[in-house]
Amino acid sequence: MTAAVEARARAEFDVEIRAETSPLTQEERRRALRDFDIVIPTLGDAFDAATFADVPEPRCRLLANFGVGFNHIDVAAAKAAGIAVSNTPGAVTDATADIAMTLMLMTARRAGEGERLVRSGAWQGWHPTQMLGLHLTGKHVGIVGFGRIGEAIARRCHYGFAMEVSYLARSNKTPDFPVTRANSLVELAASVDVLVLAVPGGAETRHLITAEVLGAMRSTALLINIARGEVVDEAALIAALEQGQIAGAGLDVYEFEPNVPEALRQMDQVTLLPHLGTATEEVRSDMGQLALDNVAAFVAGQPLVTPV
Numbered sequence: 001m002t003a004a005v006e007a008r009a010r011a012e013f014d015v016e017i018r019a020e021t022s023p024l025t026q027e028e029r030r031r032a033l034r035d036f037d038i039v040i041p042t043l044g045d046a047f048d049a050a051t052f053a054d055v056p057e058p059r060c061r062l063l064a065n066f067g068v069g070f071n072h073i074d075v076a077a078a079k080a081a082g083i084a085v086s087n088t089p090g091a092v093t094d095a096t097a098d099i100a101m102t103l104m105l106m107t108a109r110r111a112g113e114g115e116r117l118v119r120s121g122a123w124q125g126w127h128p129t130q131m132l133g134l135h136l137t138g139k140h141v142g143i144v145g146f147g148r149i150g151e152a153i154a155r156r157c158h159y160g161f162a163m164e165v166s167y168l169a170r171s172n173k174t175p176d177f178p179v180t181r182a183n184s185l186v187e188l189a190a191s192v193d194v195l196v197l198a199v200p201g202g203a204e205t206r207h208l209i210t211a212e213v214l215g216a217m218r219s220t221a222l223l224i225n226i227a228r229g230e231v232v233d234e235a236a237l238i239a240a241l242e243q244g245q246i247a248g249a250g251l252d253v254y255e256f257e258p259n260v261p262e263a264l265r266q267m268d269q270v271t272l273l274p275h276l277g278t279a280t281e282e283v284r285s286d287m288g289q290l291a292l293d294n295v296a297a298f299v300a301g302q303p304l305v306t307p308v
Contacts, residue, residue, distance in 0.1 A: 001066075002281060005288030012296065013038075026051070033058040033083075038298065040291050041073070042066040044257075049077040058083060064294045065308070066287055067278075068092045069228060071201035075308055085308040086294040089148065091286040096277040097152035100196055100226045101160075103250030104141075106271045107222050108134040108194070113268040134193070134222065134247070140164040142192035144185065144208070145199035145227065146173045153196055154179060166192060190216040194224060201228030209233060214240040222248050226277055229254040238263045241270065252277055 001009065001017065009015045016036070018024075023044030024032065032039045033047075033055040041047060041063055052058070052074065058081055063073060065087045075085050106112050110133045117123050117131075141157045143150045146169040157163040158177045166180045168188050173179060182188035185208070189195055195217060199205045209223070209232040217223070223246060225232055234255040240246050241264075248269035254260050257275065264270050278284060293305045 001288050002285045004285050005292065008289070008292055012292070013299075026054075030054050033060045033081075036060055038062045038064060038295050040064045040066050040295070043069065043072060045072055047073045047078065049074045052077045052081045052083075055081075062086065062295065062298045062304075064291045064298070066291045069201050070308055071228065073308075084298070084304060086291070086304045086306050087308050088287040088290040089306055091283060091290050092278045093148045093152050095280055095283040096149050096226055097156055099252055099273065099277045100149075100153045100198070100224055101156050103224045103226065103252060103271055103273065104136060104194055104196070104222070107224070107248045107250035107269075108136050110268075112271045116268075134220065136163065136194070137161045138163065139193040140166065140191065141194045141196060142182065142188040143167045143196045143198055144188065145169060145197065146179075147198070147200075149226070150196075150198035151175055153198060185213055186216045189213045189221075190218070192221065193218070194222045196224040197227040197231050199227050199231060201230060206230045207233045209237070211236040211239065214245055217246045219244060220247050222246065222250065224250045226252045229257050234261065234264075241267055 006017060029045065029047060029051045037059060039060055042065065047063060060083055063078060063083055063085045065073060065085060068087055068089045070085065070087050073085055078085050110131050114131055141163045143154050143165065146167040150167065154165045154167065154175065155177065158165050166182050166188055167173065168182045168185055172181055197209065199208065211233065214236055232255065237249060238261060241249060250271040252273045252275055260272060264272065278287065290306060297303060297305055
């Protein structure tokens with residue numbers, strides 16, 4: 001936790017703060033359910049059905065998740081065990097949308113490749129055809145998922161880069177700028193210059209981006225993923241990149257995070273970030289404060305601020 005969040009937690013609650021940044025082990029998850037009234041888990045802390053089954057009479061009554069995504073928590077199993085779940089939506093929207101734009105610009109303009117060239121000492125100076133990339137302004141962007149984050153990305157694309165915006169979602173969306181709803185994922189993939197993934201993780205979206213979807217994309221198109229790594233079939237993505245089916249990819253998340261395949265790490269046309277979506281002092285503090293707001297509400301017997 002950031003210093004501000006840790007200070008509040010210590011001031012308001014009898015709290016134990018784990019020093020390690022790695023995901024909770026199976027035994028730590030069992031202890032969390034067994035020995036604490038409230039737990040604040042985050043991405044990687046897999047509170048699955050088996051974990052709840054291991055602790056048939058948990059002391060824990062709230063999992064106040066630090067993060068908007070909660071696909072690492074089996075919410076149905078938690079509720080069956082009498083444990084409520086909350087998350088931190090809203091706080092992450094703008095920062096995650098900013099990272100999507102960072103990946104779009106870096107990948108389209110070959111910024112990572114160029115930065116490595118300069119650092120290597122091999123750059124020989126400017127010339128008219130040096131490292132030509134994709135001009136984003138006026139291009140067509142497709143956004144898969146049009147919740148808070150998807151709309152925030154679309155807004156930046158429309159107002160900042162005069163891009164045509166299409167989207168795929170379960171229902172019609174009516175933001176205050178023009179958007180077009182696609183009939184299918186394959187149709188959307190085939191029609192855009194940049195395909196951006198902004199869907200929740202979980203079983204419903206696992207391997208949503210398949211070889212078929214990648215094969216439908218233009219050879220000049222880019223794939224951007226700021227959702228969850230498992231949304232993309234990583235093996236299919238590597239094959240599509242190696243075969244030139246798509247021009248490049250910008251990734252902030254990975255299917256088997258933190259493991260990133262060597263093949264992706266060796267590709268200059270791929271931008272790789274270490275899950276930076278919400279990584280600012282302000283946003284991580286806002287997330288922590290919202291998690292603690294849920295804790296405080298629960299302790300006071302009030303409704304959760306952001307229940308799942």
